[in-house]
Amino acid sequence: MLSRYKPFDNNSLALGRIVIAALSVAFLASFTPQASSPQTSPVIEVLADHDSRFKMAGQRIPSITVHAGEMVTLRITAIKAKNRNRDGSIHGFALLRAKDRSHVPGWDFLLRPGVQEIMEKAPEAGEYVVVCTVICSDDHDGMNMKFTVLP
Ligand SMILES: [Cu+2]
Structure with missing residues (x-):
């Protein structure tokens, strides 16, 4: 009975963790330097x-x-x-x-x-x-x- 009214059941907890993980990855990626493109020689x-x-x-x-x-x-x-x-x-x-x-x-x-x-x-x-x-x-x-x- 009680579980019906629980604000976070196991499924939504798992989903929440996935969302947080995804946000963390995006956040960290924004600080990772881009792979440097090759240097270009003068003409x-x-x-x-x-x-x-x-x-x-x-x-x-x-x-x-x-x-x-x-x-x-x-x-x-x-x-x-x-x-x-x-x-x-x-x-x-x-x-x-x-x-x-x-x-x-x-x-x-x-x-x-x-x-x-x-x-x-x-x-x-x-x-x-x-x-x-x-x-x-x-x-x-x-x-x-x-x-x-x-x-
Ligand atoms: Cu020639």
Whole structure:
């Protein structure tokens, strides 16, 4: 008889506990820092030039240095050398590991005439080399540059 008039029976007590638990989780979550998004590098300007060379302003020997895992933004200006691919690309920009010349997934871009912006996540720390993947001229084999990824 009495249980009928109890303000909190077992079911509503259990429900109350669940609500309190849920509120606590929400409350604590509001204080938990968000998972940090990857750092973004400053924009790196590269010229893929008509003489089948990569060039960077202010660098006699161009080389790129970034940090592992950061988002790298490249702004590449491509100017046609002697040849172009059937698909219209005039140079390429692919990343190889220096130690075994193996390709780095995601880092293989074909360049069209003009300016293109590319964003890609930096790979693990190490020494890499950028190579052109379009046979852009007789000098194509020399179209490469150093790419260093710091920890
Ligand atoms: Cu090239």
